[in-house]
Amino acid sequence: MDHHAVRLEGVSKRFGRLPAVDGLDLEIPRGATVALLGPNGAGKTTTVKLLLGLLEPDAGRVRVLGGGPHEAVAGGRIAAMLQDGGFMPGVKVIELLRFAAGLYPDPLPLDRVLAVAGLGELAGRRVDRLSGGQAQRVRFALALAGNPEVLVLDEPTAAMDVSSRRDFWAAMRQEAAAGRTVLFATHYLEEAEEGSDRVVVLARGRVVADGSPARIKAAVGGRTVRFTFRGPLPGGLDRLPGVTAVEVHGDRVLLRSADAEATVWALYDRRDWLSELEVAGADLEDAFLALTAAAA
Amino acid sequence: MTAYLRLELVRTLRDRRYLIMTIAMPVALYLLFSSVFGSQPPSDGLTVDVAIMVSMATFGAMGAVLAASGPRIAQERGNGWLRQLATMPLAARDLLAAKVLAAMTLGLPAVLLVSLTGVAVHGVRLAGWRWLAMAGLLWVGTAPFAALGALIGRLTDGDSAYGLTSGIWFALAAPSGMWMPVRILPRTLQTVAQALPSNRFAELGWRVAAGHGPALSDGLVLLAWTAGLGLLAMAGYRRAAA
Numbered sequence: 022m023d024h025h026a027v028r029l030e031g032v033s034k035r036f037g038r039l040p041a042v043d044g045l046d047l048e049i050p051r052g053a054t055v056a057l058l059g060p061n062g063a064g065k066t067t068t069v070k071l072l073l074g075l076l077e078p079d080a081g082r083v084r085v086l087g088g089g090p091h092e093a094v095a096g097g098r099i100a101a102m103l104q105d106g107g108f109m110p111g112v113k114v115i116e117l118l119r120f121a122a123g124l125y126p127d128p129l130p131l132d133r134v135l136a137v138a139g140l141g142e143l144a145g146r147r148v149d150r151l152s153g154g155q156a157q158r159v160r161f162a163l164a165l166a167g168n169p170e171v172l173v174l175d176e177p178t179a180a181m182d183v184s185s186r187r188d189f190w191a192a193m194r195q196e197a198a199a200g201r202t203v204l205f206a207t208h209y210l211e212e213a214e215e216g217s218d219r220v221v222v223l224a225r226g227r228v229v230a231d232g233s234p235a236r237i238k239a240a241v242g243g244r245t246v247r248f249t250f251r252g253p254l255p256g257g258l259d260r261l262p263g264v265t266a267v268e269v270h271g272d273r274v275l276l277r278s279a280d281a282e283a284t285v286w287a288l289y290d291r292r293d294w295l296s297e298l299e300v301a302g303a304d305l306e307d308a309f310l311a312l313t314a315a316a317a
Numbered sequence: 318m319t320a321y322l323r324l325e326l327v328r329t330l331r332d333r334r335y336l337i338m339t340i341a342m343p344v345a346l347y348l349l350f351s352s353v354f355g356s357q358p359p360s361d362g363l364t365v366d367v368a369i370m371v372s373m374a375t376f377g378a379m380g381a382v383l384a385a386s387g388p389r390i391a392q393e394r395g396n397g398w399l400r401q402l403a404t405m406p407l408a409a410r411d412l413l414a415a416k417v418l419a420a421m422t423l424g425l426p427a428v429l430l431v432s433l434t435g436v437a438v439h440g441v442r443l444a445g446w447r448w449l450a451m452a453g454l455l456w457v458g459t460a461p462f463a464a465l466g467a468l469i470g471r472l473t474d475g476d477s478a479y480g481l482t483s484g485i486w487f488a489l490a491a492p493s494g495m496w497m498p499v500r501i502l503p504r505t506l507q508t509v510a511q512a513l514p515s516n517r518f519a520e521l522g523w524r525v526a527a528g529h530g531p532a533l534s535d536g537l538v539l540l541a542w543t544a545g546l547g548l549l550a551m552a553g554y555r556r557a558a559a
Contacts (some may be wrong), residue, residue: 103540124407
């Protein structure tokens with residue numbers, strides 16, 4: 022018996038000439054909650070589709086619960102929330118969920134699915150009359166209804182408002198705690214950090230980092246501090262607390278910092294020379310590219 | 318599969334476009350044509366009332382089956398429902414079978430309502446077995462149209478599917494004898510008509526209404542269309558699993 026819920030061995034998939042996934046190796050033990058983090062175009066969605074057998078790899082091997090993806094899908098052992106998954110038009114939420122649950126050998130009770138996905142009041146609503154966030158909750162319910170061993174979620178909180186997001190992650194943690202293997206793709210570092218116990222960072226179709234959320238956050242997290250400097254540029258900016266990198270473009274200075282508060286506090290001494298100070302979350306895309314460069 | 322079939326039927330009852338186009342229209346056309354031409358003398362063993370009743374029943378059924386397959390499949394391909402289904406434990410061939418069966422079944426209301434109108438308004442009387450045989454044959458006989466719809470759904474997107482489906486519906490109906498007797502058409506068109514599934518489908522209805530059994534050649538032509546279109550559609554679905 023394979024103890025891995027998911028095992029990818031040297032998997033590649035290209036679209037035309039463009040490699041979407043490029044020699045990907047990934048093992049996820051049963052019961053784990055793993056975030057697949059990366060910018061758009063990193064290969065997250067392709068990876069999800071390979072796991073579900075919606076795409077066939079050009080090279081390498083995809084295993085789900087010890088068998089092929091099609092076997093896992095046909096056995097109702099894996100279920101997914103797709104970014105571009107739709108519903109049969111004209112039916113009600115409850116009708117759709119009842120139908121979905123009926124396809125699986127051991128479904129969850131419908132009232133529990135409705136409660137977990139926060140759909141109690143929407144059960145009688147027609148699926149083509151839902152807002153984006155509501156539709157996203159129905160997709161979640163659809164994936165959950167069959168009580169699958171492995172749950173795959175592609176950008177699950179897209180189009181959800183803040184409170185729906187919070188409820189969603191609470192529900193997710195509950196599902197993960199119940200022993201389900203959960204793999205979700207996201208491009209938000211915060212989500213990866215809060216929702217998982219392991220983060221795999223993808224960039225350009227490869228794994229560029231793999232570790233605990235705290236480790237990944239330290240590697241790609243950070244923030245940027247920007248300002249305009251009047252007068253001659255002082256030396257020693259790279260020795261300010263928290264600073265990991267310094268970039269100067271004319272009189273604009275950009276500092277990357279692991280501790281933005283400490284950095285700004287240190288800059289306070291030179292406030293007379295500074296203007297247009299901005300503190301921003303790190304551009305993840307930049308951080309990923311830095312990681313990719315480091316990995317190469 | 319039966320669960321999917323049920324879901325398809327439930328959904329249709331809420332679909333106003335289907336109800337108007339494919340049920341109300343054939344009934345209205347029947348009332349119109351039968352009041353205009355109803356006084357003509359009978360031919361081929363059928364009174365004109367009954368012949369027009371069968372024509373409009375088959376015309377409606379053909380349209381309903383096409384509308385319940387092509388545009389819907391195209392729409393569900395476009396909105397991602399078929400992709401979602403591909404991640405669920407429902408085999409592709411079961412899904413296609415359910416879709417085809419649902420589409421065929423959705424041709425029946427047109428047959429039933431046009432027939433009821435014939436009975437109620439024009440006092441059409443047929444033996445019970447003829448009604449039953451007609452309903453059964455006009456259910457089975459829609460198979461080539463369901464296969465055609467599956468193919469249209471595979472080849473078009475949601476926007477063009479409705480227009481294309483209506484165009485094909487009318488193009489198949491015009492020379493089929495549903496709108497006017499085949500014998501008044503030009504000779505070449507008569508030959509074409511006999512090769513069309515629409516003519517053979519209507520023929521099933523006319524023959525039963527006149528008290529004959531279905532002709533072997535009608536069955537063979539319908540079967541050939543079903544097999545040919547069905548194979549093309551299945552090839553398309555296999556290629557586009559993602």
